[in-house]
Amino acid sequence: MNLTPIWGSLTVFIICPLLGGLPLIDWITYTLTGRHLSKLGTGNISVSAAFYHGGKLAGITAVLSEAAKGVIAVLLARAFFPSGSVWEIIAIIALVIGRYWMGKSAGTTNAVWGIVAHDPIAAALVWLISLISFTIIRDRLLGKYGALVLLTVIIALRNPNQPEYGVATFALASLLAGIYQNIPDDLDLASNTEQSSSNKMFRFFQGDKSIITLDSKLKAQEVGQKAANLALLKQLGYSVAQGWVLRPGDDLKAIVEILNPTPKSPLIVRSSAIGEDSPTSSAAGQYISILDVTNKKELESAIVDCQASYLQSSAMEYRRHQDQSEESMAVLIQRQIEGVYSGVAFSRDPVDRFNDSVVIEALPGKATKIVSGKFTPQRYRVAIPEVDLAQEKSITVTQENIRDDGVDIPIGIIESVALLAREMEDLFEGIPQDLEWTYDGEKIWLLQVRSITTLQPIWTRRIAAEVIPGKIRPLTWSINQPLTCGVWGKLFAVVLGDRARDLNFEETATLHFASAYFNVTLLGTIFRRMGLPPESLEFLTRGAKFSKPPLMSTIKNLPGLWRLLKREWKLGKQFKSDRLKLFDPILSAIEEQPAAELSPTEIIDRIDTILGLLDKVTYYNILAPLSLAIRQGILKVDDTELNYTKTPEVAAVSALAEVANQARKLLATEKITLDSCASLFAHIAENSEGETILNRFNLWLDRYGYLSEVATDIAIPRWRDKPGIPREMLAQFFFDSHGTKKAESTSDKTTQSLKAKLVQKRLNLKGIVAQIYNKLLANLRWSFLALEQHWLDRNLINNSGDIFFLELEEIITVVENPDGEIARQLSSIIEQRQQQWLQERELTSIPRLVYGKPDFSTWKTPSVLDSQTTFKGIGTSGGQIEGVVKIISSLQNTGAIDRQTIIIVPYTDAGWSPLLARAGGLISEVGGRLSHGAIVAREYNIPAVMDVANATKLFQDGQRVRINGQTGLVEILD
Structure with missing residues (x-):
């Protein structure tokens, strides 16, 4: 063979x-x-x-x-x-x-x-x-x-x-x-004509076609962000000087041949390196620009000098410091504008990060005088209030310094530049922009537009405030942050595939002012890689409508979307399997043995078990509502076609209202006066049949005692921890027959279309997942409290609740080594964090957008304009009502509520549901159509407007307002 x-x-x-x-x-x-x-x-x-x-x-x-x-x-x-x-x-x-x-x-x-x-x-x-x-x-x-x-x-x-x-x-x-x-x-890959002999054989073939202008659609990865931005602006109709781009490796002789600079028509040669002027790295001052190029010889020399600046030791060191890869240098050549006034503008103040003004520095003459650092410019601060509906507000210009030369820049130019700066910010997906501009006596020219890198990343409270509301303690965050970021990271990685390798999903969320914020910059990168339009990012930063992706981007992401679709389709079956094998058996075992009976080591083992389950159930807790929204949007099923009675927030209220109704029947024949929760329970206890009511209430508390006003925050007491809160809820239902009737008569839609049934499956799944998720968090809280009691007995900590100011890893370390260094420092660690948390808790309002790494101590609560009478939020439950405002910041002090009361709350969770059953309308500072408050409001058919920033501070108790749950408008009537 x-x-x-x-x-x-x-x-x-x-x-x-x-x-x-x-x-x-x-x-x-x-x-x-x-x-x-x-x-x-x-x-x-x-x-x-x-x-x-x-x-x-x-x-x-x-x-x-x-x-x-x-x-x-x-x-x-x-x-x-x-x-x-x-x-x-x-x-x-x-x-x-x-x-x-x-x-x-x-x-x-x-x-x-x-x-x-x-x-x-x-x-x-x-x-x-x-x-x-x-x-x-x-x-x-x-x-x-x-x-x-x-x-x-x-x-x-x-x-x-x-x-x-x-x-x-x-x-x-x-x-x-x-x-x-x-x-x-x-x-x-080669950055200029001297660095790659392999290019020489191709330069002849390129000819005139290698010469590209700013009139073309340019890509930043090919010509640098500077040239690409200016080309985009020129196409959009902004005043950008005529320009040509010499790409890396192109023959400079070809472009020198076609250009003819003269003393009367000079050119400027500027760098446009790959990686320069990116959202994370400006490279300001690293590469050179050559002005007043007046002949071909100067032009050729200027191009070579500009290219050579890429290889300067300072530029190379800058790129190493910024962790930038070695790329290449494109050269931008433009007609030089002779400016009468010139300067730079920042759409947001790069120093005072909480000041919402546009900052402008300007001088007579060319813009290079500003950036050279050899001249002191005039500095202006321009306040551009957000226009609220039909109300017009004037721009305010403040000059912050006076120059000795006595030359003032016309205010009209400063105002125009400020508006232009905000336009650039809106154009570039809400990212603050740094502009170089010049005014030639007729119009304002844009010389450069780039991101302000020191204001990155951008953080938003939108959505984060709904997922994890309120002021958050360290222990809660050390648990919630990796869970949330990890699951979102896995989902994005499914869609993006290899394009997600360089993304750090651990940076998806952070804490500012003891409050959760999401990373807009990272989400923007994810959106762009998914092919979503820029307006999609505005959905997070400013609440704009979420835009549908272009057809080509959908096709590009088909493999990832198909993987996500398969997960969505198997979601119910997969959850059922995990519930039978994991969630239900382990939860039952945990609830059979109270954490107080365990040793510290056993408690840590239980905590580890619960965290393992939470990692799995968080996946369902994120994907189930997402799946619900996708199905409802695609199938166009209205909320009125769905049955919300199986959601924990509705079921709990309905069951409590039923107990209140039975108590009312029991005491109906007694001639007594009831005026408080205490007197109600006293009369129930004295009644011969009252034990039945108390037993039913206790059974209700056993079933729903895992709920609280913020279920995602384990530092917040559950109803089982403070039974006085649900007892007060029962009393309110007892005294309010209308609210009881509304809570009991929740819709039960037995006949649904096929489309509605498909959506209903995901709604039911969302409710079951939320129940397990919240039960796990409640048991996690009770485990930490049991451990805290051990530490109180040993004098490791001083007060109840101190454990929530520690982080999870610190707690584990102390249990493993109770005599170690961290154990000895517990009191000082807790005291320091507690003081900071108390300071941040006192902040009456916090910014919705945060730039970079702010110092909370410099934040000043903005003043509310008394003249403002109309506000815009997100309409989440249709209908219109006029009523009297009642501001409720906590469930522990709600007071009287009736059908004419419009309650205003900082956020809504399942624990707030009993309030909504008795109210006439709802306004919430945060939330959307899938938030707890929106769901309950729709079920009880009361108008609701979510996402009205600082609503608890904008309105006052007793004010009469009108809300429209369809349009999201809120009007003060008196």
């Missing part, structure tokens, strides 16, 4: 890929220069990278080594198969696969020289025809892909009776084309 073909195929499929992946270029460059290509630039170990990072000698040696690989692959195949066989092409394919798989480069040089060794005549024909064609067409992209088509056709024509040659060559061409789409073009 002839084993030669077998050994030959093994050589081709094993040795050739290994040969391709052999990092000879990296070794050569490191030997000659001491630099590892895998750790520089894009990380590609390519010929052009060797030229760029290692110089000509490294580049030329790299070319020879890669050419040798191609020839060796063909010779290896030839050692086992006849000369010129199709196995030689297959060997080249295997070589290229290994080159891409292990070396992360295209392998073009390998393929070219492999084809030369395989069929030199075909290689020569491809080169000759390409040269003739591309001399006329002069398009590099067409040249690159056209050569692959030519290669396939010529090889096939030279082997007309052997179709396998055409098939193999087509596979090689397709492989290379696919690789070109997935990795940066090697020809674009």
